[in-house]
Amino acid sequence: xxEEEKRRCEMRAHMFKALAHPVRIYFLEKLREKPxxxxxxxxxxxxxxxxxxxxxxxxxxxxxxxxxxTGTRVEYHLxxxxxxxxxxxxxxxxxxxxxxxxxx
Amino acid sequence: xxEEEKRRCEMRAHMFKALAHPVRIYFLEKLREKPxxxxxxxxxxxxxxxxxxxxxxxxxxxxxxxxxxTGTRVEYHLxxxxxxxxxxxxxxxxxxxxxxxxxx
DNA sequence: TATAAAGTTTCATAATTTAGAAACAAAGAA
DNA sequence: TTCTTTGTTTCTAAATTATGAAACTTTATA
Numbered sequence: 001x002x003e004e005e006k007r008r009c010e011m012r013a014h015m016f017k018a019l020a021h022p023v024r025i026y027f028l029e030k031l032r033e034k035p036x037x038x039x040x041x042x043x044x045x046x047x048x049x050x051x052x053x054x055x056x057x058x059x060x061x062x063x064x065x066x067x068x069x070t071g072t073r074v075e076y077h078l079x080x081x082x083x084x085x086x087x088x089x090x091x092x093x094x095x096x097x098x099x100x101x102x103x104x
Numbered sequence: 105x106x107e108e109e110k111r112r113c114e115m116r117a118h119m120f121k122a123l124a125h126p127v128r129i130y131f132l133e134k135l136r137e138k139p140x141x142x143x144x145x146x147x148x149x150x151x152x153x154x155x156x157x158x159x160x161x162x163x164x165x166x167x168x169x170x171x172x173x174t175g176t177r178v179e180y181h182l183x184x185x186x187x188x189x190x191x192x193x194x195x196x197x198x199x200x201x202x203x204x205x206x207x208x
Numbered sequence: 209t210a211t212a213a214a215g216t217t218t219c220a221t222a223a224t225t226t227a228g229a230a231a232c233a234a235a236g237a238a
Numbered sequence: 239t240t241c242t243t244t245g246t247t248t249c250t251a252a253a254t255t256a257t258g259a260a261a262c263t264t265t266a267t268a
Contacts, residue, residue, distance in 0.1 A: 005130065009130045013126040015195060016120050019116075020117055020121040020123075022110065039214060049216090051257065064201075066201070071264095071266065072266065073215090073265095082197055083194045086194055093183075094119060143243085152228055152229080153244080153245070154245085157244095158226085158246085161246085177245085
């Protein structure tokens with residue numbers, strides 16, 4: 001694994017790391033409908049707003065969402081909807097493989 | 105977040121978790137060429153075979169690769185090539201967003 | 209001004225993941 | 239049989255990530 005390969009793999013792994021948490025997946029799916037603010041997402045998911053804020057900042061840092069301030073409110077919106085389509089498609093493939101492997 | 109949503113988000117997050125490590129991304133990319141055995145992938149990536157074996161078993165558990173024993177050798181092969189294509193695509197989107205956000 | 213509402217950051221703690229060495233198991237070759 | 243090769247598992251330590259409470263900032267409102 002040379003330096004360039006290493007860098008590319010680290011970049012991709014980093015993006016997937018942002019997707020590797022159920023709450024963050026949930027947020028992205030909610031944001032597909034429309035933009036939501038931190039406290040709404042926190043309430044919907046049943047976690048404290050501090051945690052919600054941190055998850056959202058991870059998603060933002062990974063380039064998957066963006067935010068927009070209006071007064072005290074911070075609205076987050078999805079910037080990469082294709083990532084979610086990918087999730088659905090990949091999951092389909094994985095499930096099909098699993099079925100095949102188990103001989104069903 | 106109701107029970108069904110929770111389950112679905114956990115499943116998806118679990119799949120992404122398998123992709124959230126540079127070595128595992130590297131293995132998947134190598135496996136796109138052709139099947140490789142554990143010791144070859146360990147050597148190519150420069151990690152001990154015990155670590156390679158563990159990463160591969162994670163990928164297998166996630167349904168992304170499959171293995172086949174021949175003597176003492178265990179060959180792994182890719183079962184979900186579309187996952188990598190999508191990785192490239194998603195990354196493109198993310199990078200583009202980042203460029204836009206930085207105003208370049 | 210004083211209060212309230214929305215977010216972020218900090219902090220300590222808990223939980224999870226990763227790492228590599230060493231022990232172990234299985235199959236083939238000398 | 240004995241040795242070698244290949245993989246997996248176990249173990250402990252290190253590193254990373256996640257959690258929730260509390261402090262703090264900012265903006266709006268009474």
